[in-house]
Amino acid sequence: MDGFGKIKSISIQKSFGDPPQKILKGIDLEIEEGGFVALTGKSGSGKSTLLYILSGLDYPTSGQIFYGDINIHQLDSEAIHKLRNLSVGFVFQSHYLLPELTGLENVTMPTRKNGLHKENEAYALHLLESFSVLHCKGKLPSQMSGGEGQRIAIARALIQKPKYLFADEPTGNLDSINGDKVMQIFQKINMEEKTTVVFVTHDPDYAAAAKRRIHLVDGKIADS
Numbered sequence: 001m002d003g004f005g006k007i008k009s010i011s012i013q014k015s016f017g018d019p020p021q022k023i024l025k026g027i028d029l030e031i032e033e034g035g036f037v038a039l040t041g042k043s044g045s046g047k048s049t050l051l052y053i054l055s056g057l058d059y060p061t062s063g064q065i066f067y068g069d070i071n072i073h074q075l076d077s078e079a080i081h082k083l084r085n086l087s088v089g090f091v092f093q094s095h096y097l098l099p100e101l102t103g104l105e106n107v108t109m110p111t112r113k114n115g116l117h118k119e120n121e122a123y124a125l126h127l128l129e130s131f132s133v134l135h136c137k138g139k140l141p142s143q144m145s146g147g148e149g150q151r152i153a154i155a156r157a158l159i160q161k162p163k164y165l166f167a168d169e170p171t172g173n174l175d176s177i178n179g180d181k182v183m184q185i186f187q188k189i190n191m192e193e194k195t196t197v198v199f200v201t202h203d204p205d206y207a208a209a210a211k212r213r214i215h216l217v218d219g220k221i222a223d224s
Contacts, residue, residue, distance in 0.1 A: 005068035007031040007054060007164070007196065012063035014049050023049050024060070025219040031198060031212075036190045038207040039200045041216035047200045048168050050216065054198060055090055055166040056080060067164070085110060089157030091167035091199075095141070095149040097156075103128065103136035103144070107155045120159055127155035131185055147178030154185055158195075165189065167199035171206060183209055 012027040024046045031037055031054075039047040052058035054065060056072050065072050072083060097106045107124040108117040128134045131151040136144050144152065150170065157165060167186070171179035183206050189195045199210070207213050215223040 005033045008066040009054065010064045012050070012053060012060045012065070014053065015061045023219055027221060029214065029221065031196065033196060034190070034194045035196050036211040037198045038210035038213045039198065039216065040207050040213055045216040046219040047216045051166055051168055051198065051200050055088055056084055057090060085113060086160050087163045089160070089162040089165040091154050091157050091165070091170045093169040093172045095153035097141040097149055097152060099141050102138050102140060103133065103152045104138065106152055107159055109156060110159055124155065124159055127158060131155055147174055147181065150174060150178065150182060151185070154182065158189065161193070162195065164196045169200050169202065171201065171203060179206070
């Protein structure tokens with residue numbers, strides 16, 4: 001799926017529970033193609049919920065999300081699966097590497113679905129070298145530090161060369177040195193690959209490193 005442009009949300013609302021508790025309260029938002037955006041706000045403000053909906057990993061209770069002119073939540077299951085696999089990368093706060101796979105095998109794992117993992121090994125090794133974790137290519141996740149595991153996870157998210165990269169507090173479990181390395185990786189791929197990067201953070205310094213900050217308060221955009 002090529003040719004996507006900016007991300008646009010229209011009147012996004014999200015509720016959980018019974019009786020329903022409204023977490024997002026009508027989010028209208030545009031993120032330009034190639035944007036580098038930080039989502040900020042206190043715990044419970046709705047920033048991670050918004051990130052998951054923008055990425056297509058969760059569905060809004062009401063409202064619409066567009067990538068370019070494509071309404072992603074109106075895609076059928078096959079099309080949304082293809083979108084997530086080929087055009088969207090997601091980095092979680094915990095790296096969620098498969099414990100039985102080596103660093104290299106974890107990075108190439110998304111390409112195994114289409115049988116292209118061997119063809120992508122050279123690019124995977126390039127990513128590992130770029131992120132200074134080439135020495136982890138044969139290690140299991142239990143043999144890696146937290147910072148190494150998170151950089152492996154970012155390489156895994158980038159192996160398909162996605163147009164959009166979403167990250168949910170990717171530095172939250174890291175010390176400042178490794179957190180800085182993660183942010184440098186995001187800046188690098190945003191500048192060099194023109195990847196649209198959207199990330200959630202509590203850290204004001206990392207938020208300031210983004211080109212744009214979107215601040216949520218009680219499920220609404222308070223500042224953008």
